[in-house]
Amino acid sequence: MDILILGGTKFVGRHIVEAFLQGGHRVSILARGQSPDELPAPVERLRGDRGEAGGLNALQGRRWDACVDVSGYTPAAVRASAERLREQVERYVFISTASVYAHPERHPVREDDPLLPPSADDVNEVTGETYGPLKVRCEEIVQEVYGERATILRPQIVAGPFDHTARYPYWVDRAARGGEVLAPGDGTDHVQVIDARDLGRFSVKIVEGGIGGVFNLAGPRLSWAEFLQVAGAAPVTWVGVHELRAHSLGFRELPLYLPDNDAQGGLMDVDNSRARAAGLTLTDPAQTARDTRAWSAGAGLEYALSPEREAEVLAALRGA
Template sequence: MNILVLGGTQFVGRHIVEAFLVAGHTVSILTRGKSADDLPAQVERLQGDRNQGPEGLSALTGRQWDACVDVSGYTPAQVRASAELLRDRVRQYVFISTVSVYAEAGRHPVREDDPLLPPAAEDVTEVTGETYGPLKVTCEAIVQEVYGGNCAILRPQIVAGPYDHTARYPYWVDRAGRGGEMLAPGDGTDHVQVIDARDQARFTVKVVEEHISGVFNLAGPRLSWSEFLTVLGAAQPRWLPHETLQAHGLGHRELPLYLPEHSEQGGLMDVSPQRALSAGLVHTSPSVTAADTRAWSQNAGLSYALTPEREQEILSAVP
């Protein structure tokens, strides 16, 4: 099959491109050409800027593909332009969305039919923490409007694995790898859940190969924090209650992935992947995700909000 990926050079997109290549398909990517590109030579590089509307997509004119995978659609203007231009040029449109579209993030578990946030207006172009979810809601609606039954909407949870420059999941594997007494959030009974980028990528290939339509949550095994740190090999976790963390100014930047079980967003660590599992999603073992991420991240030069010095200062201050 001939596949078009909008985006494709970074983290999630890179894994998707590589999964299609492994499966024997031909891949073209459309990017602005501004990010580092370590993809294999056989990938066709097309250049364009979706923010310029149809004019920015001129590299796609006169071409046909079996499917388009949209990894880089964040605003309605971007997605409207690509969806409509490709309407008669691809048989299927796969949109990579997010679990941040859900209106009731404290619900346990979060399922595909749960209420969504109010959609953003189509002229909103600024992506912030507040607009990200509503913008994706609108983008999903545009894809469904244009493609009907010939589209799939994939809603991944926090994505983990090699090439993850967001530094959220890598913080924990790198911190555990450093050893010593380790600040651990909560009491070990809260939960953490991510999706391995390679599992998402392989499922995306399956969706295209089998022309699967519909909406799918993509989430991995759900672990307690105690189980998670055991998987990471953290030998000396020091559990600090949520209230203590707050008192020392520690939030999601310093302790990424941590959401207290009964917080307003606690349901985002209880996302049901059952529909995707029934359609063929296969989970990588959490220990493999951790080991492979650590093998990459230890030489990736990532920086973290919680420095070793600050962590030690807090541990020393707490009885």
């Protein structure tokens, strides 16, 4: 099959491109050319920016079996590509997010749960507040244009090699450094991510099977005690929510941590049963940890919680 990827050079897009290549398909990407490109040579590189006039000219006169939109964040950009490609692709797969849900405190979060109010079509600034509403509106546009030919994928936090977000990699890098690990909570809260390679393989299955609809993409749900054991962290000192707040430690310093009873806690309890019924397969969490660490060991990522600050907090807690 002939596949067009909008984006494709960064973390999630790169894994999707590689999954289609591994499936024996021909891949073209449309990218601005501003990010490092380490994709395999057989990938066709098209240049364009759908946010600019004439930014989709490279697509003129071409046809693909499917388009996978990895880089759609604003209604204007998604409408431009969706309408331009209406007669040029058979299926439009939009990579959305689990952040579209209006009640992320629910357990579990399911595809039919209410969504946030959509943003206005002229909103083009992506912030923590606008991200979810923007994606809701982008989903609506894709569904309006493509109907049954639309597929919406809602991944939660994505993990794996090439993850420059410094969220999941913090924990495997911290475990590899050794020494006493400051761990959030008491070990009974939960963490859940989706391996980017599982997202990529599911994208291929959706396209090959012509499967439409909306799918949450989430991996195995682990307790924090299980997760840190998988990451290889030891010894671990658990620090409760109140103590974390007292020392100004939150999601930025201790990424992935959302207490089960948090207002966002349902985002670590995302139901994946619909996607699994459609063919989603999940990588062993231990494999995700090993492969991410093999990459991050040489990636030079920077983290909000420095070793010195972590040691300072642990010392203060011992003296309390």
